[in-house]
Amino acid sequence: MEFDTLVLGAGIVGVSAALQLQARDLGVCIVDRDEPGSGTSFGNAGLIERSSVIPYAFPRGFGRLLRYAMNGEPDVRYEPAFLPRIAGWLFRYWRNSNAQNLRKATAAMLPLVERCVEEHDALVARAQLEALVSSRGWIELYRDRDALAAGQREARALDGYGLDFDLLDARALRALEPGLKDTVAGGVHWNDPKTVRDPGALVRGYAALFERGGGRIVRGDARTLTRDGSTWFVQTREGTVCAKDVVLALGADSAEVYEPLGYRVPLAVKRGYHLHYRAPEGVMPQRPLCDVAGGYVLAPMNAGIRLTTGIEFAAPAAPANRVQLQRAEAIARTLFDLGEPIEAEPWLGRRPCLPDMCPVIGPAPHHPGLWFDFGHAHHGLTLGPVTGRLIADLVTGAKPFTDPAPYSVARFS
Template structure:
C-alpha cells in the first residue's frame, strides 16, 4: 500500500533559493517538505564566486556596441564562449536578451531589480545569524580590477550611480591595489573596491548551514523527482523515496530545470542556461588572496575559498546536457596566472554548473496564476546566492497573503503571457 503524507507546502529544489523559500515558509507557520534529486546545494549552489552582491545595481546586459558584439562573435573571448552547433537553438533567446539590453529597457530592469538588491544582505544577515554561519562569510567586500587605463577610467566614471544609491567603495590606483592585495602582480592598472558586498568562503557550506537550520526547526527533506508533481483536488502531490506527499502549495525552485515543469502546467517561459565552470588552486606562498577579484576584461573571478583559490569562468552558451568543454577554463587560467601566481590545480576535473537566465534580466517570483497553489522562484541568473534570502521572504509572503516586502509585479510569470 502506498504511503501518503500530508503537509502544507512542498518546495521542489534544495539549492540556496529553494532552501531560503522553505525557511521563510516555515517561519510563517507552514509545515514544509524540501525535495531534490540530489543532496541540498549540490547543483548550481555548489559552485559560484561566493558573493552576496549588494553592489550589483545594473544587471549583466548583452553587449550593444558593434565592437563588443564582433569580439564575442569571434568565439575566442575568455568571458563568453558558445557552442557553434547550439547557436541556432539559442539565437531567438539571444535576440530577446539583446532587445532587453537597450538603454531604456536595461534601466527598467535595473529599477525592477533594485528593491531586491537593496534588501539582499539584510535578509541574508538574518539567516546567517540564525544559522550560526558568520564564520563562513567575510565582510570586506570584493575588488573589480582592470588591465587597461581606459577600462579603469570608464569604471570610475560609472561609480557616480553607485554613490547616488549610498553604496560604499574606494578607488584604487595600481599602487593602492597592490598594497591592499600584495599577492597581485603588476598586470592590473587600477580597481574599484566595493565595500558593501559579503564574500562567502564556501557557498555550499552556507547552503548547508541554512538547510541544517531548516531541519532543526522541524523541516523535512526527501530525495525525489520534481517531474512527479501532479495536480490533486485539494492541492498537489509529489513522489519521493519515502512515498507520496500531498501539499496545499507547491513551490518550483529548480533553477535551470524549472522551465520544463512550468511548461507542463501551462507556462511557456524563455528560460536559458548559462553554463559556468570553476577550479581550485593552491595558494603560492607570498601570493595569497584575501578578497575576491574580478578581472573585468578577462571575464573571470578569483576568490579565496576554504578549499583554495577558486577560479570561476565567465559564460558558456551550450546545451545544458552537452559534455563539459575544456575551453572556458583553458582561456581564463592563463589570464588569471598573469595577475596572481597560482599554485597547482586542486580538483581532478573542473566543476560545471548551470545558471538559469531570463532575457529580461529578472527572476520569476510569485504565483502561477493558472494553477491554484502553484508558485515559482527561479531565473536568478548570476545572482542566485545574492537574492536567495530576499526572494525566499517575498515568495513566502505571497504564499501566506502577507504584505510583500517589495512589489512583486516585476517578477510575475504572467509577463511571458
C-alpha cells in the same frame, strides 16, 4: 506525509524559501533528487552582491559584438552548433538590454538587491555560520589605464544608489592584495557586498537550520508533481508527500515541471565553470578579485583559490569543455601566482536566465497553489533569501515588502 507547503529544489533559492515559509509557522517539506547545495548553488564566486544594482545586460556596442562573434574572448564563449537553438533568446536579451528596458529592469531588481545582505545576515546569525562569511567586499581589477578610468567613471555614476566603494590606483590595490603582480593598473573596491568562503557549505548550513526547526528534506523527483482537487502530490523515496501549496525553485531544471503544465517561459542556461588552485606559499587573495576584461573571478575559498569563469552558451547537458577555463587561467596567471589545480576536472554549473534580467516570482496563474521562484541568473546566492521572503509573503497572503508585479510569469504570456 502531509505538509502545508512543498518546496521543489534544495539549492539556495529553494532552501531560503523553505526557511522563510517555516518562519511563518508553516509545515514545509523540501524535495530534491540531490543533497542541498549540490547543484549550481555549489559553484559560484561566493558573492552576496549588494553592489550589482545594474543587471548584466547584453553588449550593445558593435565592436564588442564583433569580438564575441569571433568566439575567442575569455568572458563569453559559445558552441557554434548550439547558436541556432538560442539565437531567438539572445535576440530578446539584446532587445531588453537597450537603455530604456535596462532602466526598467534596474528599477525592478533594486528592491531585491537592496535587501540581499540583511536577509543573509539574519539567516547566517540563526544558523551560526559567521565563519563562512567575510565583510571585506570584492574588487574589480583593470589591466590598463584607459579601462581603469572607464571603470571608475562607471562606479562614480552609481553614486545615487548609496553604494560604498573606493577607487584604487595600482599602489593602493596591491596594498590591499599583496599577492597581485604589477600588471594591474588599479581597480574599484566594492565594500557593501559580503562574500562566502564555501557557498555549498552555506546552503547546507541553511538546510540544517531548516531541519532543526522541524522541516523535512526528502529525495524525490519533482517531475512526478500531480494535483487532485486542491492538493498537490510528489513521489519521494520516503513515500508520497502532499500539500496545498507548492513552490517551484528548481533553477535551470524548472522547465521540466512547468512546461508539462502548459507554461511557456523563455528560460535559458548560461553555463559556467570553476576550478580550485593551490595558494603558493600561503599567498591567498583577501577578497574575490574580478578581472573585468577577462570576465573571471579569483575567489578565496576553503578549498583553495577558486577561478570561476564567465558565460558559456552550449547545450545544458553537453559535456564540460575546458576551453574557456584555460583562456581565463592563462590571463589569471599574469595577475596572480596560482599554484597547481587541486581537482582533475572542472566543476560545471548552469545559471537559469531570463531575457529581461528579472526572475519569475509569484503564482502560476492557471494552477492555484503553485508558485514560481526561479530564473535568478548570476545572482542565485545573492537573491535566494530575499526572494524567499517575497514568495513567503505571497503564499501566506501577507503584504509583500515590494511590488511583485515585475516578477510575474504573466509578463511572458
